[in-house]
Amino acid sequence: MKPDESLNVLGGTLTPCSFEPLTGFFRDGHCNTCTADRGSHTVCAVMTGEFLAFSKYVGNDLSTPHPEVGFAGLKPGDTWCLCAARFLQAHDEGCAPRAHLDATHVRALEVVPLTVLVDCAAD
Template identity: 75%
Template structure:
């Protein structure tokens, strides 16, 4: 059985829900929970924008195209999604980072992204 890391956000509080429509998270529980097996660190709760979705598709992770065989309708601007922390940082460095829900972003994101960058992009 996979053991989840404690559900604590980047502000030190209880990790809040990121998104239920579509259901997000490494564990598909709506939260940006993580564990040792989550190699991508799906810990940043981000609000999708058209600009970010185009960037993500360009760099090889198409989040906007529906994949019905996986029960995935595709993301649209305004949807909340648990992003890999490194992808968020890459988007930030390229000037197209989405907004972040700090209360729903797991503290493990801080292993990769500085809190100042997260706060700068706070929703």
């Protein structure tokens, strides 16, 4: 698998999202993606307690540690490459986390309108 070109939603070079915890489809700290990334893990988001509770409620528990796969669990303040559809779903439910636009891959725009990302911008 080779990542798509590393461009952000602003048209610039994709910046890192998080190395601690290590995130991204390729676990390279960036929200890089490719055709194999069916979840489009492209939105660099800052976790909140509200979003983590929502994500767990809809079936994707990001806060519980799973040491057997090297996942410590996320906590408020962590940044993470979220699935674009989950981000949009959270936005529609009123609990979207903030997004780092410079670290959000341009392919997120296939799912999330730029206006939504700008409204949720952390930068």
